[in-house]
Amino acid sequence: MKWKEVCPYNPKLNLRDAYIYDTTLRDGEQTPGVCFTKEQKLNIARKLDELGIKQIEAGFPAVSKKEREIVKCISNEGLNAKILALSRALKDDIDKALNCDVDGIITFIATSPLHLKYKLHKSIDEVEEMGMNAVEYAKDHGLFVAFSAEDATRTPIEDLIRIHKNAEEHGADRVHIADTVGAGTPQSIYYICSELSKNLKKAHIGVHCHNDFGFAVINSIYGLLGGAKAVSTTVNGIGERAGNASLEELVMALMVLYDVDMELNISVIKELSKMVEEYSNMPVPVNKPIVGDRVFYHESGIHVDAVLENPLTYEPFLPEKIGQKREIVLGKHSGCKAVESKLKEMGIEVSRDKLWEIVKKVKETREGGEYIDDKTFKKIVNELLINNRQ
Structure with missing residues (x-):
């Protein structure tokens, strides 16, 4: 488009x-x-x-x-x-x-x-x-x-x-x-x-x-x-x-x-x-228009849901055109689709109930002051899945 x-x-x-x-x-x-x-x-x-x-x-x-x-x-x-x-x-x-x-x-x-x-x-x-x-x-x-x-x-x-x-x-x-x-x-x-x-x-x-x-x-x-x-x-x-x-x-x-x-x-x-x-030696702000490292990052659940359907809903142009990249960031504003997308990247399928548990834990973890990188997310998922098996 x-x-x-x-x-x-x-x-x-x-x-x-x-x-x-x-x-x-x-x-x-x-x-x-x-x-x-x-x-x-x-x-x-x-x-x-x-x-x-x-x-x-x-x-x-x-x-x-x-x-x-x-x-x-x-x-x-x-x-x-x-x-x-x-x-x-x-x-x-x-x-x-x-x-x-x-x-x-x-x-x-x-x-x-x-x-x-x-x-x-x-x-x-x-x-x-x-x-x-x-x-x-x-x-x-x-x-x-x-x-x-x-x-x-x-x-x-x-x-x-x-x-x-x-x-x-x-x-x-x-x-x-x-x-x-x-x-x-x-x-x-x-x-x-x-x-x-x-x-x-x-x-x-x-x-x-x-x-x-x-x-x-x-x-x-x-x-x-x-x-x-x-x-x-x-x-x-x-x-x-x-x-x-x-x-x-x-x-x-x-x-x-x-x-x-x-x-x-x-x-x-x-x-x-x-x-x-x-x-x-002049750092570019992460939110600088066009070239900032995070100007194509998305966290809000409403945004992520739409971007996963069509990136142009919340991006003025596709980042790949200029050598940029899109990232879905997990945090307090994340919804089910964002977490589900991240799970698919890891090759993990979970039930709807378990997905909601992971979303809740992601929000709580971020609000507790911890940044949700891949390592932290994997830890959250593993702990919840292990607890579910016990």
């Missing part, structure tokens, strides 16, 4: 050319305390490529010599994905990226009044000129160029439109709305992207959303609704402060809820999540 057969009112969007540029290896690594090794970055890049991500932002070459070596190694790995690098709107940064053999760059400069006054100490005209010089220089060297207005959601809309039109005229292939501190709302992101799409002729619009208010994924979707084509993500939503738009949440929301097929190999999503969890 397909999702659209279960939920016939899900909207159909014309987003077939939408794509992801993943920044796990750059913005994800900027999570305080995270530092991937060369082999770890390569493994993540390979797995992102296996997933089918179109563009991978491999790093920030200006950071260090080691970073440049790693970015260059990823660029020469022969992946299907295009490899991008981050650079400030500086010639030296772009030269460092060029020496890494990348396919393109994301060059950025802040545009909000707050950043202009307290960080750059420059006027909007000065930073606009710096940005355009960077775009032009990179294009002259044959790179794919995305121009990113940092802190775009706190920049006056008239400035955003003018600067991004200017970037397009200087050859930018894509322009980014960077919601740098997650201050955008779905409505504001939609508005900015829709206004930009009215004013741009060829350049794609990309959205780069942070999760400070928990809006990163929905803001990214509203960016697409407003006319954006590209979305920035990180695996497990890692990144500075509260992180970035979660790759797995965005992909599955678009696929399941909006019927947008991005032609990705989603079977590797859980494996990719586990890899990044291990390398970043």
Whole structure:
């Protein structure tokens, strides 16, 4: 059974050319305390490529010599994905990226009044000129160029439109709305992207959303609704402060809820999540959407009864599709069908009366503070069956 057969009112969007540029290896690594090794970055890049991500932002070459070596190694790995690098709107940064053999760059400069006054100490005209010089220089060297207005959601809309039109005229292939501190709302992101799409002729619009208010994924979707084509993500939503738009949440929301097929190999999503969890040393909450270890676990008797008949009664999609698994957990909320299912796994048949005794004992044991794992369940069953024979 397909999702659209279960939920016939899900909207159909014309987003077939939408794509992801993943920044796990750059913005994800900027999570305080995270530092991937060369082999770890390569493994993540390979797995992102296996997933089918179109563009991978491999790093920030200006950071260090080691970073440049790693970015260059990823660029020469022969992946299907295009490899991008981050650079400030500086010639030296772009030269460092060029020496890494990348396919393109994301060059950025802040545009909000707050950043202009307290960080750059420059006027909007000065930073606009710096940005355009960077775009032009990179294009002259044959790179794919995305121009990113940092802190775009706190920049006056008239400035955003003018600067991004200017970037397009200087050859930018894509322009980014960077919601740098997650201050955008779905409505504001939609508005900015829709206004930009009215004013741009060829350049794609990309959205780069942070999760400070928990809006990163929905803001990214509203960016697409407003006319954006590209979305920035990180695996497990890692990144500075509260992180970035979660790759797995965005992909599955678009696929399941909006019927947008991005032609990705989603079977590797859980494996990719586990890899990044291990390398970043950032534990994924067990209830994290999509990839949490327990998001397809069921205990409540009402739920379990229905899931055993048809999993889609209490699951938005089948966990096997992304490498996840379903578990029936026994506890105080368990009913007969859950216990009966567990008994069948063990190859044990009992009478109806004995089944009720086991269910009662399971509830009592859990309420007594003991977790009902397989070992505990077997102990309960054996004790009751032995007592019944005596």
